[in-house]
Amino acid sequence: MTALDLHQDVSLLTAALIDINSVSDAETPIADAVEAALRELDGFEITRDGDSIVARTTAGHGERVILAGHLDTVPLPTTEGSRGTVPSSWDGAPGEGVLHGRGAVDMKGGVAVQLALAAAIGRGELTPARDVTFVFYDHEEVEATKSGxxxxxxxxxALLEGEFAILLEPTNGVVEGGCNGTSRFEVTTHGVAAHSARAWMGENAIHAVAPVLARLAAYQPKTVSVDGLDYRESLNAVLINGGTAGNVIPDRCVVEINYRFAPDKTPDDAERHVRELMDGFEVVRTDAASGARPGLTHPAAASFVAAVGGEPKPKYGWTDVARFSELGVPAVNFGPGDALLAHKDDERVDADAVRACLAALTAWLSPIA
Structure with a gap:
């Protein structure tokens, strides 16, 4: 088992985490390493469930905050020479400049910050005025049914109770409040199969989806203001499947649609909207996840925004802040790295960005003198 050194610079700790390959479904080695490192610290109540670990302080403060991050990554790049892979590599000396590797942005830099904060608390270097729950979980990058x-x-x-949660997803060190919801639908057209040499004997189901695509191409997505943040929606065809052979008129075609909707809507609201747009076609909802309102008016959230500075932004993608929102815990995204680099073949993060995130959270958690 890889031993994690929580005393080293947080950028080097990020590299050590990247070096433990943890593609979804293979998180056990990194979960083992994280659990072992946490159990070396004083002052934590630790629970493990599968490949998820929860470490909680129990000082009895009147407020509890949650810092959460996932351990898994998307699969490694297949392009030869890609640097967003495992093991990690540096531009320059280790701990300086840019760190490359799978998960550098999404989100081992954020996990390293969590572990560095836990280590500072366990060593007595940081004595927060709030109780803190650290959550490290598996299977974020795959279907929701597997989510740790x-x-x-x-x-x-009960382990996830708190007044405020921070998900250390990459945000370039800026608070991103809430998140859009997401849903997927299948729009199916039917025809009559026939030999392509006698096409007039059939009805082409692929041709029948032309109006579906035309409606989507003409659709103008909205920007919706929710609690002071502007969420941009999107509605797109993301997959199309039809036909059986090169000499057969297809009798069935399916278009998969993804709708990213503002957090003022429920999944049922989103479904009604899509069904109205696709009136006259067979529509089936195949997946949905609620969004999350920003929650920036909560006192803990407001104090956090004031402490880290900058103008809060909306989160356009779906993140697990939505799960905390459903539990009644206001949550924001705040972490190191550029989200636009997540999952890319050249995934990378600047060492200073990871250190800056750690410094911001340390300052916020530190009691006021």
Whole structure:
């Protein structure tokens, strides 16, 4: 088992985490390393569920905050020479400049910050005025039914209680409040199969989706203001499947649609909207996840925004802040790295960005003198 040194610079700790390959479904080695490192610290109550670990201080403060991050990554790049892979590599000396590797942005830099904060608390270098819960979980990058955080919600809901949560997803060190919801739909057209040499004997189901695509191409997405933040929506065809052979008129075609909707809507609201747009076609909702309102008016959230500075932004993608929102815990995204580099073949993060995130959270958690 890889031993994690929580005393080293947080950028080097990020590199050490990247070097533990943890593509979804293979998180056990990194979960083992994180759990072992946490158990070396004083002052934490630790629970493990599968490949998720929760470490909680129990000082009895009147307020509890949650710092959460996922351990898994998307698969490694297949392009030869890609640097966003495992093991990690540096531009220049280790700990200086830019760190490359799978998960550098999404989100081992954020996990390194969590571990560095836990280590500072365990060593007595940081004595927060709030109790802190650290959550490290598996299976974020795959279907929601596998989510380690979802499993914790089902199995240990009391461990996720708190007044405020921060998800250390990459935000370039700027607070991103809430998140859009997401849903997927299948729009199916039917025809009559026939030999392509006698096409007039059939009805082409692929041709029948032309109006579906035309409606999507003409669709103008909205920008919706929610609690002071502007969420940009999107509605797009993302997959199309039809036909059986090169000499057969297809009798069925399916267009998959993804709708990213503002957090003023529920998944049912989103479904009604899509069904109205696709009136006259067969529509089936295949997946949906609620968004999350920003929650920036909560005192803990407001104090956090004031402490880290900058103008809060909306989160356009879906993140697990939505799960905390459903639990009644206001949550924001705040972490190191550029989200536009997540999952890319050249995924990378600046060492100073990871250190800056750690410094901001340390300052916020530190009691006022």
């Amino acid at each position: 955080l979802g499993r914790l919600v089902r199995n240990h809901p």
